[in-house]
Amino acid sequence: MIRPGQSRKGVLLYLTILALVIAAETLWTLSGGDPRGAHVLVTEVVDGDTVHVGRGWRRTSVRLIGVDAPETVHPEKPVEFYGVEASEFTGKSLTGKWVRLEFESGDQIDIYGRLLAYIFLEDGTLFNRDLVRLGYARAYTRFPFRYHKEFRLAQIEARNAGRGLWVRQKREATSAHPLEGKIIGNRRSKVFHGAGQESYGRVSEENRVYFDTEEEAVRAGYRRAKR
Numbered sequence: 001m002i003r004p005g006q007s008r009k010g011v012l013l014y015l016t017i018l019a020l021v022i023a024a025e026t027l028w029t030l031s032g033g034d035p036r037g038a039h040v041l042v043t044e045v046v047d048g049d050t051v052h053v054g055r056g057w058r059r060t061s062v063r064l065i066g067v068d069a070p071e072t073v074h075p076e077k078p079v080e081f082y083g084v085e086a087s088e089f090t091g092k093s094l095t096g097k098w099v100r101l102e103f104e105s106g107d108q109i110d111i112y113g114r115l116l117a118y119i120f121l122e123d124g125t126l127f128n129r130d131l132v133r134l135g136y137a138r139a140y141t142r143f144p145f146r147y148h149k150e151f152r153l154a155q156i157e158a159r160n161a162g163r164g165l166w167v168r169q170k171r172e173a174t175s176a177h178p179l180e181g182k183i184i185g186n187r188r189s190k191v192f193h194g195a196g197q198e199s200y201g202r203v204s205e206e207n208r209v210y211f212d213t214e215e216e217a218v219r220a221g222y223r224r225a226k227r
Contacts, residue, residue, distance in 0.1 A: 042094040048086030063114040064128045069137040082165035086136040135164020183211040185222045192217040
């Protein structure tokens with residue numbers, strides 16, 4: 001019913017605009033652009049643990065919960081060991097694929113504005129966990145999360161098998177003199193320890209990174225321990 005003072009053309013214009021808005025929202029959802037929808041479309045992979053879902057200006061960045069893949073695109077850090085391989089694996093596994101997102105309760109956005117989520121493939125595989133199990137990422141266990149225990153076990157499996165980013169540790173562990181002449185870096189503190197230092201060999205296996213020389217460690221962004 002047309003209200004007093006409202007022209008028929010005005011009503012038609014309003015209805016047309018409303019129809020376009022509804023159509024745009026429907027297309028956005030069907031294209032996989034709604035990150036809260038049952039399924040979303042992965043349109044781009046940033047690195048091993050970050051992807052984009054959706055299309056156009058409304059695309060959403062998604063950071064995978066519970067994993068920490070080696071850096072490849074950080075503006076202040078060099079490309080880390082096995083980072084390229086991790087990015088390629090995530091790209092081949094997710095680009096152009098329909099996936100389901102699952103969230104933790106509470107805050108779902110990180111300080112960089114990325115949506116925090118688990119990614120499930122169409123066959124039900126939890127992709128976050130597979131990244132850890134196959135050695136493309138470490139389990140990020142600094143904070144509790146839903147699949148904390150599963151991810152820890154997946155990391156132990158990958159490390160014991162020497163998969164992916166754990167291959168260096170596996171090689172060192174099976175050599176006759178695993179630490180001889182090696183520089184041990186702590187990937188969490190970005191500090192390295194040389195043979196003869198008081199702290200040498202105290203870095204936990206989970207955080208160890210090995211270098212052949214101090215120069216190599218410095219180039220990778222590490223600094224020498226004080227003692």
